[in-house]
Amino acid sequence: MNWVSDWVPNKHLDAEMNMDTNAPCYLTAINWDGEEPFLQFRVHGDDASQSVSANELDLRFRVAVDWERQCIGTIDRSKDGSTSVQCDSPAVSARQCERCQTKDNIAAAQMHQAHRRGRDAIGKAMVAYLTHPHRLYVAIFRDGATKVGTTRGLSGGNRLVEQGAWYARYLAQVDDGFFVRELEDSVTEKLGIGQAIDTRKKFAGHLQPLPNQELEKRLTQLAKETEKFLTKEIGAKGTLLDDQWSNPRIEDHAWINLVSYPTVINQGAHEFAIKSMVGRLAACNKTGFVENFLVDFQPLLAHPLQTGDFEIDEFVMQDSLF
Numbered sequence: 001m002n003w004v005s006d007w008v009p010n011k012h013l014d015a016e017m018n019m020d021t022n023a024p025c026y027l028t029a030i031n032w033d034g035e036e037p038f039l040q041f042r043v044h045g046d047d048a049s050q051s052v053s054a055n056e057l058d059l060r061f062r063v064a065v066d067w068e069r070q071c072i073g074t075i076d077r078s079k080d081g082s083t084s085v086q087c088d089s090p091a092v093s094a095r096q097c098e099r100c101q102t103k104d105n106i107a108a109a110q111m112h113q114a115h116r117r118g119r120d121a122i123g124k125a126m127v128a129y130l131t132h133p134h135r136l137y138v139a140i141f142r143d144g145a146t147k148v149g150t151t152r153g154l155s156g157g158n159r160l161v162e163q164g165a166w167y168a169r170y171l172a173q174v175d176d177g178f179f180v181r182e183l184e185d186s187v188t189e190k191l192g193i194g195q196a197i198d199t200r201k202k203f204a205g206h207l208q209p210l211p212n213q214e215l216e217k218r219l220t221q222l223a224k225e226t227e228k229f230l231t232k233e234i235g236a237k238g239t240l241l242d243d244q245w246s247n248p249r250i251e252d253h254a255w256i257n258l259v260s261y262p263t264v265i266n267q268g269a270h271e272f273a274i275k276s277m278v279g280r281l282a283a284c285n286k287t288g289f290v291e292n293f294l295v296d297f298q299p300l301l302a303h304p305l306q307t308g309d310f311e312i313d314e315f316v317m318q319d320s321l322f
């Protein structure tokens, strides 16, 4: 599959046009649906964006130097869950305009402090979003880093694949998003389990992963301790669970012997195929190379991308590094 045909409005015209005037397209989101990754693109000036399945996707693009970066928009949360909201402004921060950035910062603060500030202190839509059953989980990443987290809804969900966890264990389900965050905070405070993992650690974990068996063993131990703690804390507001989860890619050979993509993704011209994704990281394959490359897609968000018949930047692998 080639995304070019999806986005260049008229290929015949495009061939005669100067590439610099060819309207670019922007990567506006990395989405997950049924634990499968999708890249959301939006052509400059178009009202709607389109989602393209990321698995086995051929990409050939260059980052346009004479177009501005465009804001990727924001997320609205309500009783029905979350929906993305498009924006037409140029990006001023890494990915957003000032307005969207402020809106997201407020929403994030409300969501994470809702249980401390109380229902009256946060927006009605956010209260409705949080007044819904939630689950608490512990997860382990390939470098061995662990975290405690929460997710909205009592089944399925994309939270774990979106973050790129390797194994996880759902340990409790509770009535709402307020109480689940109280529990999460006390797990962090009493057991010292953090709530976020730096992407650099996730990236490094794919290059030099711990064996799957070791990760499973460590997670089982962590789940046992956390469960013991939750038994005392959970009371009548929830019930304990013991549901195992693993990333759909744990047996995928594309995720073995990965090397770091040697150039910067949001500059220059690139050509490769995505094999599959774990969170925002993709295992990619490039003609002429035997190794699979690990590429972080987040830095590409908001940048103006063009297709066309230009030369692709070459790079040389430094064998000595690996």
Ligand SMILES: [Zn+2]
Residues within 6 Å of the ligand: 071, 072, 073, 087, 088, 089, 096, 097, 098, 099, 100, 101
């Ligand atoms: Zn915006």
